[in-house]
Amino acid sequence: MKRPRSTTVVLGLLCVMYLITYVDRVNIATAASEIRRDLGLSNTRLGLALSAFGYPYLLFQIFGGWIGDRVGPRRTLFLCGVIWAAATMLTGLAGGLLTLFLVRVLLGVGEGATFPVATRAMQTWTPPGRRGFAQGITHAFARFGNMITPPIVAWLIALLTWRGSFVMLGCFSLMWVIGWFWYYRDNPAEHRGITRAELDQLPNRGVLVRQEMPNVPWGPIAYRMIPVMIVYFCYGWTLWLYLNWLPSFFFNAYRMDIMKSALYSSTVFSAGVVGDMMGGIASDRILRRTANVRRARLLVVVGGFLGSFLTLLPIVLTHDLRISVVCLSIAFFFAELVIGPMWAIPMDIAPKYSGTAAGIMNSGSALAAILSPLVFGYVADVTGDWHLPFIGSLALLLLGAALAFTMHPEQPLHASDLELQPS
Numbered sequence: 001m002k003r004p005r006s007t008t009v010v011l012g013l014l015c016v017m018y019l020i021t022y023v024d025r026v027n028i029a030t031a032a033s034e035i036r037r038d039l040g041l042s043n044t045r046l047g048l049a050l051s052a053f054g055y056p057y058l059l060f061q062i063f064g065g066w067i068g069d070r071v072g073p074r075r076t077l078f079l080c081g082v083i084w085a086a087a088t089m090l091t092g093l094a095g096g097l098l099t100l101f102l103v104r105v106l107l108g109v110g111e112g113a114t115f116p117v118a119t120r121a122m123q124t125w126t127p128p129g130r131r132g133f134a135q136g137i138t139h140a141f142a143r144f145g146n147m148i149t150p151p152i153v154a155w156l157i158a159l160l161t162w163r164g165s166f167v168m169l170g171c172f173s174l175m176w177v178i179g180w181f182w183y184y185r186d187n188p189a190e191h192r193g194i195t196r197a198e199l200d201q202l203p204n205r206g207v208l209v210r211q212e213m214p215n216v217p218w219g220p221i222a223y224r225m226i227p228v229m230i231v232y233f234c235y236g237w238t239l240w241l242y243l244n245w246l247p248s249f250f251f252n253a254y255r256m257d258i259m260k261s262a263l264y265s266s267t268v269f270s271a272g273v274v275g276d277m278m279g280g281i282a283s284d285r286i287l288r289r290t291a292n293v294r295r296a297r298l299l300v301v302v303g304g305f306l307g308s309f310l311t312l313l314p315i316v317l318t319h320d321l322r323i324s325v326v327c328l329s330i331a332f333f334f335a336e337l338v339i340g341p342m343w344a345i346p347m348d349i350a351p352k353y354s355g356t357a358a359g360i361m362n363s364g365s366a367l368a369a370i371l372s373p374l375v376f377g378y379v380a381d382v383t384g385d386w387h388l389p390f391i392g393s394l395a396l397l398l399l400g401a402a403l404a405f406t407m408h409p410e411q412p413l414h415a416s417d418l419e420l421q422p423s
Contacts, residue, residue, distance in 0.1 A: 003193075005194075005195070005198055006188070006191050006193040006194040006195070006198060007125055007126070007188075007194070007198050007201075007202070009183065009193075010121070010125045010183075010184060011122075011125070011126070011134060011137070011138070013176075013179065013180055013183060013184060014118050014121060014122065014134075014138050015137060015138050015140075015141040016141065016176055017077070017081075017114065017118065017176060017180070018115075018118070018138045018139060018141045018142040018145070019141040019142060019144055019145035020145065020172065020173050020176050021084065021111050021114055021142070021145075022142040022143070022145035022146055022149070022243075023145045023148070023149045023152075023169060023172075024084055024085075024087075024088045024107065024111070024169060024170070024173060025053060025107065025111060025243070026145070026146055026149050026243045026244070027088075027149055027153045027165065027166065027169055028049075028050065028091070028104070028244075029050075029149075029150075029243060029244050029245065029246065029247050029248065029265075030149060030150045030153040030154055030157075030247045030258070030261075030262050030265070031153055031157060031162040031165065031166075032046060032050075032247065032248050033247075033248060033251050033258055033261075034157060034161075034162040034258065035094075035100070035162060038162070039094070039095075039096055039097065039100065041097060042377075042381055043248075043377040043378075043380045043381045044374075044377045044378050044381045045097055045377075046377055047244075047373045047374045047375075047376060047377025047378065048097070048101065048374065048377070049097060049100045049101050049104055050104070050244045050373035050377070051369070051370045051371070051373045051374045052100075052101045052102075052104035052105045052108065053104045053105070053107055053108040053111075053369060054108060054240075054366055054367070054368075054369030054370035054371075054373075055105060055108060055370060056105055056106075056108035056109040056112050057108040057111060057112040057366040057369055058112075058363055058366035058367055058369070058370065059112065060108070060109060060112025060113045060359075061112060061113075061116060061359040061360070061362045061363040061366050062116075062356065062359040062360055062363060063112075063113070063359070064076070064080075064112050064113020064114075064116055064117060064355075064359060065113065065116030065117065065119075065120070065355035065356045065357070065358055065359025065360075066216060066355070066356050066359065067113060067117075068113060068116060068117030068120045068355040069120060069216070069353055069354075069355040069356055072186035073117045073118065073120050073121040073184065073186060073355075074180075074181065074184050074185065074186050076113060076117045077113075077114065077117055077118070077121075077180055077184075078177060078180060078181045080110050080111065080112075080113050080114050080117070081110070081173060081174070081176060081177035081180065082110075082174070082177055083106065083109055083110030084107055084110030084111045084114075084173060085110075085170045085171075085173035085174045085177060086106070086110075086170065087103050087104075087106035087107035087109075087110055087170075088107065088166055088167075088169050088170035088173060089166060089167045089170030089171070090103045090106065090166075090170075091103045091104075091107070091166040091170075092162075092163035092164060092165070092166035092167045093163070112366070113359070115343075115358065115362055116355045116356070116358040116359035116362060117355055118138065119135075119343060119346060119347065119354050119355060119358035120354055120355035120358075121184070122134050122135070122138075122347070122354075123347055123351060123354040123355075124186070124187075124188055124202065125188055125202065126202075127201040127202060128347075129284065129287070129288065130284065131284070131344045131347050131348075132279075132280040132281070132283040132284040132287070132296070132340045132341055132344045133280045133281055133284050133340070134280070135280050135339065135340045135341075135342075135343035135344050136276050136277050136278070136279050136280015136281060136283075136339065136340030137276070137277060137280065139276040139280075139336070139339040139340065139343065140272075140273050140274075140276035140277045140280075142276070143269055143270075143272030143273045143275070143276050143336060144273045146242075146243065146269035146272060147266050147269040147270045147272070147273060148266065149266075150247055150261075150262030150263070150265040150266045150269075151259070151262050151263060151266055153165050153169075153262070154258050154259045154262040156168055156169075157258065158259075188202055216353055216356055217353070217413070220413055221349075221350050221353055221356060221357055221360065221413065222360060224349050224350070224357075224408070224411075224413065225346065225349065225350075225357050225360040225361055226360070227403065227406040227407050227408075228342070228345055228346070228349075228360075228361045228364075228407050229360055229361050229362075229363055229364040230364060230403055230406075231301070231342070231364070231400050231403050231404050231406075231407060232342055232361050232362065232364035232365050233364030233365065233367055233368050233396075234305070234364075234396040234397065234399050234400030234403065235305070235335060235338050235342070235364075235365070235400055236364055236365030236366075236367070236368030236369065236372070237368040237371070237372050237392065237393055237396045238308065238312075238331075238335055238393040238396065238397060239335065239365065239368070240365070240368050240369045240372040240373060241372050241373075241376055241389065241390070241392075241393055242268070242269075242328075242332060244372070244373045244376070245373070245376050245377075245380075245389075246265045246268060246269075246328075247261045247262055247265045248261075248386075249386050250264045250265060252380075252386055253319070253324075253386035253387065254321050264325060267325060267329060268325065268328045268329045268332055269332070270329075271329040271330065271332045271333040271336075272332045272333065272335075272336040273336075274333060274336075275304075275332065275333040275334065275335065275336030275337045275339075276336045276337075276339050276340065277340075278337060279300050279304065279336060279337035279338060279339055279340040279341060280339070280340025280341070280344075281340070282300050282337070282340075283296045283297055283299075283300045283340055283341040283344065284296070284340075286299060286300070292410070293348055293409050293410040294407075294408065294409055294410040296341065297341040297342075297344065297345055297348070297407070297409045298341075298404055298405065298407065300337055300338070300340070300341045301337075301338050301341050301342060301400075301401075301404045301407075302401050302404050302405075303334075303337065304334050304335060304336070304337035304338040305334075305335075305338065305397050305398070305400045305401035305404065306334075306397075306398075306401050307330075307331075307333075307334030307337070308331045308332075308334035308335040308397050309331075309394055309397040309398055309401070311327050311330040311331040311334060312327060312328070312331035312390060312393060312394060312397070313327075313394060314327045315327055315328065315331075315387055315390045316387055316388065316390055316391055316394070319387060324387075335397075338400075342361070343358065343361075344409070345361070345407065345409045346358040346360075346361055348409035348410070348412060349408075349409055349411070349412055349413060350412070350413050351412065372392075375389065375392060376389040
């Protein structure tokens with residue numbers, strides 16, 4: 001049997017990481033009804049606990065990406081994995097709102113740096129022409145994690161209670177941590193299994209350019225990435241609404257049991273797997289045909305936002321279950337088309353500081369992770385209507401489509417912008 005290419009194995013490890021991190025961050029959504037009953041929480045209080053993940057997640061987007069650029073993805077993701085695995089297991093010990101809030105904060109600490117640092121790993125291990133594909137397939141695995149989590153968690157709850165389900169999932173995370181540290185190397189050229197043909201396709205032929213702890217040109221990078229961050233906030237609002245509240249939406253709006261709501265949620269999330277893959281592939285294909293980076297990224301991003309808006313609109317107009325499932329699924333597919341090209345943009349704009357740039361961009365989603373669960377829970381408590389909170393998503397999807405034209409991935413930072421600044 002032919003041995004897989006080292007670049008393929010590294011991409012595979014990152015795909016598994018994306019899957020596991022999303023399992024560990026959305027498992028609470030499926031267990032929410034059990035947790036709320038066991039701990040005596042309202043929707044608003046549960047929303048507060050769900051939002052706790054977003055505070056350190058926001059902080060560590062930029063800080064974690066900066067650490068990844070300096071220390072390297074191997075050690076950074078190892079430490080992150082240990083923290084998020086421990087936080088997942090400790091969730092099973094939560095005894096009230098305060099302890100649930102604190103373990104969700106710890107989970108945000110562990111997962112906050114993962115995607116920016118993974119982008120840094122892709123920068124050195126992925127040929128430039130496959131960046132959209134790499135981002136698309138890794139995020140497709142994240143959505144696959146969304147898809148399989150509801151039925152798995154529902155099954156584990158029936159088998160082990162909701163507390164035992166978190167302990168079991170945390171143990172699986174530790175297994176990935178060991179595998180990553182054993183196989184991955186920050187410098188592709190130092191990996192014993194990589195071939196010369198693979199190295200020839202990588203940036204700088206796989207040789208990591210080592211610098212003496214350079215000062216990051218924060219001003220130029222922030223100036224270029226803030227428009228991207230705002231667009232990503234518009235996407236992130238809808239994403240976190242789905243991740244945190246979709247099982248509860250089916251459970252409460254349609255009076256389902258936990259297993260049925262989990263299966264309906266899984267159906268909706270499955271559309272995101274396809275969307276993630278297609279978005280990255282489409283963006284790369286447009287880039288190869290036109291050699292126009294801006295067109296390759298923006299055509300997919302704007303199309304995704306508008307498609308999601310149009311197909312999500314019926315949710316607030318009808319309460320029919322079949323229509324809701326179909327519309328939520330198609331809207332999630334279109335929203336996920338955005339992922340591949342959006343995560344390729346930090347590598348387009350600031351390749352030498354892609355971890356930092358990706359962290360700035362993902363800060364938009366992290367802020368949405370704080371606000372979206374709070375707003376949804378509050379609106380559901382005050383109005384009793386589980387369809388009404390989707391209006392906020394509709395508005396932000398339109399805004400994201402409009403603001404996408406402020407992004408300029410075709411203009412990478414010039415050498416003068418990236419000159420080392422005095423300490």
